[in-house]
Amino acid sequence: xxxxxxxxxxxxxxxxxxxxxxxxxxxxxxxxxxxxxxxxxxxxxxxxxxxxxxxxxxxxxxxxxxxxxxxxxxxxxxxxxxxxxxxxxxxxxxxxxxxxxxxxxxxxxxxxxxxxxxxxxxxxxxxxxxxxxxxxxxxxxxxxxxxxxxxxxxxxxxxxxxxxxxxxxxxxxxxxxxxxxxxxxxxxxxxxxxxxxxxxxxxxxxxxxxxxxxxxxxxxxxxxxxxxxxxxxxxxxxxxxxxxxxxxxxxxxxxxxxxxxxxxxxxxxxxxxxxxxxxxxxxxxxxxxxxxxxxxxxxxxxxxxxxxxxxxxxxxxxxxxxxxx
Numbered sequence: 001x002x003x004x005x006x007x008x009x010x011x012x013x014x015x016x017x018x019x020x021x022x023x024x025x026x027x028x029x030x031x032x033x034x035x036x037x038x039x040x041x042x043x044x045x046x047x048x049x050x051x052x053x054x055x056x057x058x059x060x061x062x063x064x065x066x067x068x069x070x071x072x073x074x075x076x077x078x079x080x081x082x083x084x085x086x087x088x089x090x091x092x093x094x095x096x097x098x099x100x101x102x103x104x105x106x107x108x109x110x111x112x113x114x115x116x117x118x119x120x121x122x123x124x125x126x127x128x129x130x131x132x133x134x135x136x137x138x139x140x141x142x143x144x145x146x147x148x149x150x151x152x153x154x155x156x157x158x159x160x161x162x163x164x165x166x167x168x169x170x171x172x173x174x175x176x177x178x179x180x181x182x183x184x185x186x187x188x189x190x191x192x193x194x195x196x197x198x199x200x201x202x203x204x205x206x207x208x209x210x211x212x213x214x215x216x217x218x219x220x221x222x223x224x225x226x227x228x229x230x231x232x233x234x235x236x237x238x239x240x241x242x243x244x245x246x247x248x249x250x251x252x253x254x255x256x257x258x259x260x261x262x263x264x265x266x267x268x269x270x271x272x273x274x275x276x277x278x279x280x281x282x283x284x285x286x287x288x289x290x291x292x293x294x295x296x297x298x299x300x301x302x303x304x305x306x307x308x309x310x311x312x313x314x315x316x317x318x319x320x321x322x323x324x325x
Contacts, residue, residue, distance in 0.1 A: 006103050010114075011096065017121060018095040022088045025127040036080050040212075042133035046080055049073035068162035069135040080133065087137040091130035094141045095121045101147060101311045105271065116270055119263040120310065124256040125303065136300060139163055143170045143304035147311050169287065170304045173280040173312060180280055202229055202290060210294030215251030218295035229290055236298055237285035240306065241277050245295065257299055261306060268310045276309035 037043050053074035056063045064071070076082040098120050129136045142160050146153040153174065160167040172180065191198055206222055206229050218239065221228030239245040243261030246254050265275050285302045292298045 006100055010099060010103070014095050014099045014121065015092060017118070018092040021122055021127055022091050022130050026084075026088075026131045029128065029131055036084065036133065039132055039134055041135075042080075045070070045073045045083065045133045045135075046078050049078050065161050066163075066165040069138065072138075073133070083133045084131060087130045087132065087134070090137045090141050091126060094126070094137070094144060097141070097144050097148060101144075101315070105311075105314045116267050119267040123260040123263060123307075125260045125299075126307070128256065134300075135163055136303065139167055140304050140307050143167070143308055144311075146171060146174065147308060147315070166288075166301070167304070169284060170308070172284050173278070173305065173308065175280075184283075199226065202226070205291050206293060208293050210292060210297045212294060213253070213296050215249060215253055216294055216296040217249035217251075218245050219248065220293045220295070222293055232293075233286040233289045236289040236295065237282050237302075239295075240285060240299065240302055241275070241282065241309075253296075264306060264310050268313045272314050274313055276306065276313055278309070278312060281305050281309055281312065 037046075049070045052067060052070040056067055056071065072086070073083055076086060099117065102117050102120070126137070126140065129140075139160070142156045142163065146156045153171070157168065157171055160170070172183070175183070203225065206225070211220065218236070221231040221235075224231065240261065243258040243265070246258050261276075268274055268276050285305055288301045289298060292301060
């Protein structure tokens with residue numbers, strides 16, 4: 001095992017690969033007609049960020065929670081080009097972070113393991129997100145940054161709710177087993193005590209229509225009420241962790257996402273002989289499946305789990321037990 005220090009050569013390679021990858025993705029998507037406004041949220045950031053930012057300043061600090069990405073977009077003058085450039089830069093920084101975590105496990109950059117690293121660096125869905133105005137690229141970076149050190153974990157736990165309030169749940173998978181189980185055991189009696197209110201809330205979420213794209217054909221089981229919610233909480237995380245959801249309808253967007261998930265699994269299996277499945281990740285994803293009724297939206301919300309998963313598996317989080325190869 002060689003030193004786990006990242007070499008300047010490896011850093012320069014990842015910088016170049018990441019820059020070329022995201023530029024090629026941008027050119028390709030615009031060529032085939034995927035414009036900057038492909039996602040409705042992008043239009044919101046390009047047109048309403050100044051207004052939302054003014055409201056945040058007028059209403060005070062608490063209103064910044066879950067809305068601070070608007071502040072970033074407003075600071076960049078709601079510029080489509082600048083906001084996309086920011087996300088492309090964050091994508092590159094995320095890949096450097098992936099390099100650091102990869103070397104933390106492998107200890108060096110041998111050719112075989114370097115090739116495996118490309119499975120994470122050239123993730124199709126992350127490359128797509130980097131060419132949009134969406135906040136997901138920043139959220140993925142913050143989620144992954146928490147794996148690099150305890151100090152960064154504390155920092156991102158504080159900062160994440162300002163970008164996505166429910167993003168705090170991404171860190172649940174890093175809890176020691178006893179604390180994770182303690183949280184579940186506390187939730188069960190609370191759920192029983194407030195069962196009537198909880199069931200009403202779940203059914204309210206279940207009534208929302210969130211299948212915004214024609215290619216989103218993964219069944220949501222909404223018509224089955226609570227049974228449908230239970231089915232969704234089991235089936236959807238399994239589909240996401242295996243990447244087999246395109247069986248419900250082949251489409252280029254879902255196929256690209258599935259390919260990336262398969263790449264995650266190949267990476268972890270090649271290094272430790274294990275898939276990206278862990279019970280913590282599965283149960284955390286299940287919570288999002290209860291609250292979301294469109295698979296496209298579900299994938300966006302749980303994708304940080306999928307990006308974190310290879311390192312949670314190979315680095316032995318939350319116990320920080322390194323496996324040696």
